[in-house]
Amino acid sequence: GPLSERPLMEVRLGELHTWISTCNFSPQGLLGAVQKAWSSYCAKYIHVRQGGPAGISMLLAGYCLLSYGWNYQHFSK
């Protein structure tokens, strides 16, 4: 389909800057993008009939990494 309607995983590397220029960077657009990303993550890893620990563990690992980044300048002494 047209470039602006393809999801990010199907955009080739060379077309990336064109794809970004077609993005909607208003607050509603960004919020919609975050909502879409979260729901596709949930649909893929969590709302599965026989899900395992992978879905939640990735979330927790991401949280640990985020906390590491937040505290970095405190313990990099």
Next chain:
Amino acid sequence: MNLAFFDQFSSPSLLGIPLILISMTFPALLLPSLSNRWIPDRLATLQLWLINLITKQLMTPLDKKGHKWALILTSLMIFLLLVNLLGLLPYTFTPTTQLSVSLALAFPLWLATLLMGMRNQPSVSLSHLLPEGTPTLLIPALVLIETTSILIRPLALGVRLTANLTAGHLLIQLIATATTALLPTMPGVSLLTLTILLLLTILEVAVAVIQAYVFVLLLSLYLQENT
């Protein structure tokens, strides 16, 4: 004494955004979202089982009027459980180690139970101040003691939660420092401290769960007295 060990409890902020906000809202991401299926995914089933267990356990001793508190008590329990357990992951921040968070949770809820009792059945609430069968001479002293004990409840609730979690985190940090410091010189003793660290971590998981439970249980007890 090395006061640098207390630095882990300072509220970290990056670019002016404090981490405490994220650490208090992150648990919401881990809970099941609304689904119109009878049997949702595995994670939601596990959590629904846990929530049912907690609600039954908390609401059985209360009478019908106290059941209005089911939602707030259960959500408080889930919040404290998640926040305490998340604080045990590396580099994470536990908001309940801050007195401000604990007291902010304890004070309004305790006050609500007190005011509910005083408004709906004032004589019954006041009669709790004097246990049955006290000798006549002891009555003034006992009323004073019971009043003090009522007034100190919110402080006790908040400080108990904070102190337990803070002490646990501090112990973990101290023993971990000892383990890494001893590793180059005395590996045997280092192994011993590592075993102690593992046992302590298991204890901390238990403490995290128990503290959440005790907090909510005591609140429901105060509610029971005043309903």
